[in-house]
Amino acid sequence: MRGVLALLRRDVRLAFRTGGGGPLGVGFFLLVVTLTPIGVAGDEAVTRIAGGVLWVAALLACLLSLDRLFQADYEDGALDLIQLAPPALEVSVAVKALAHWLTTGLPLVAAAPVLAITLGLPFSAFPALILSLLIGTPGLSLIGAVGAALTVGVRRGGLLLSLLVLPLYIPTLVFGAEAVSRAAEGFETGGPLALLGAVTLFAAGLGPFAAAAALRVNLR
Numbered sequence: 001m002r003g004v005l006a007l008l009r010r011d012v013r014l015a016f017r018t019g020g021g022g023p024l025g026v027g028f029f030l031l032v033v034t035l036t037p038i039g040v041a042g043d044e045a046v047t048r049i050a051g052g053v054l055w056v057a058a059l060l061a062c063l064l065s066l067d068r069l070f071q072a073d074y075e076d077g078a079l080d081l082i083q084l085a086p087p088a089l090e091v092s093v094a095v096k097a098l099a100h101w102l103t104t105g106l107p108l109v110a111a112a113p114v115l116a117i118t119l120g121l122p123f124s125a126f127p128a129l130i131l132s133l134l135i136g137t138p139g140l141s142l143i144g145a146v147g148a149a150l151t152v153g154v155r156r157g158g159l160l161l162s163l164l165v166l167p168l169y170i171p172t173l174v175f176g177a178e179a180v181s182r183a184a185e186g187f188e189t190g191g192p193l194a195l196l197g198a199v200t201l202f203a204a205g206l207g208p209f210a211a212a213a214a215l216r217v218n219l220r
Contacts, residue, residue: 003087004095011099014072015065025061025104026111032057033115050119051129051180055173057115058108058133062140063165065104067158069096069148070215079152083219089212097138097145097207105137121184128183132176132196139200142207143168149214171199 016023036053037046046053073079082092112133113126121129147165154160179192 003085004091007082007085007087007092007095008099011096012103015099015103023107024064026107028064029057029061029108029111030115032060033118037118047120047122047184050116050121051125051184052177053119054112054116054121054129054180055132055136055177058105058112058137059140059169059173061108062104062137062144063162065100066144066148066165067151067161069100069145070152071148074152074218079215080219083215089215090208093145093149093211093215094142094204094208097141097211100144101138101141105133105141108137109133121180124186125180125183128189128193129180132179132189132193135193135200136172136176136196139172139196139203140169142200142203143172145211146207146214149211149218152215152218172196175199 033053036049040046040049070079073082083089085092087095109130112129116126116129144161144165147161147168150164151161175192175196179189179196182189182192
């Protein structure tokens with residue numbers, strides 16, 4: 001347990017020390033959301049697509065730091081030590097995905113209500129927006145960990161990582177945006193949120209094992 005907490009603290013510190021994590025993700029999130037009203041004519045049109053815009057921006061912001069999830073540790077040899085450490089590699093992968101969510105996903109959840117105001121999203125949809133991001137963004141980090149493990153050691157693997165991960169992000173994007181859109185229109189959001197939670201639970205159950213298997217292959 002002590003080693004797990006030490007790894008979590010280390011990854012959180014490194015995420016902010018290297019200039020990635022929350023500030024970079026929130027900055028990108030802010031940039032996308034503020035530019036959208038400029039490119040879309042009409043306040044009603046912006047409001048109508050607000051849920052989708054917020055979710056697309058959050059998804060892309062999560063992608064920014066995924067390529068460094070294992071790459072930095074691979075380059076300095078720390079990944080070999082993590083593999084040999086007492087916690088199973090699957091546990092270490094889950095901890096690193098949690099650290100990624102704490103430094104990237106959680107700040108996006110905190111910033112989303114403020115940025116939603118600029119898109120004219122009704123206040124009645126704010127609970128669904130926050131809840132959908134809280135449920136869905138951990139899944140983005142877990143799915144992203146699989147892509148990061150598959151591309152570890154690949155030079156300039158950021159583009160390849162995006163191509164691998166983005167199709168897997170589509171269910172989370174669809175259900176998350178649908179929940180916010182339904183809330184904005186006054187409809188019930190239980191269905192999309194339940195499906196969003198199912199995707200995240202599936203990623204939590206399978207992601208660490210798939211990522212650990214990919215890392216073992218790449219570390220041979």
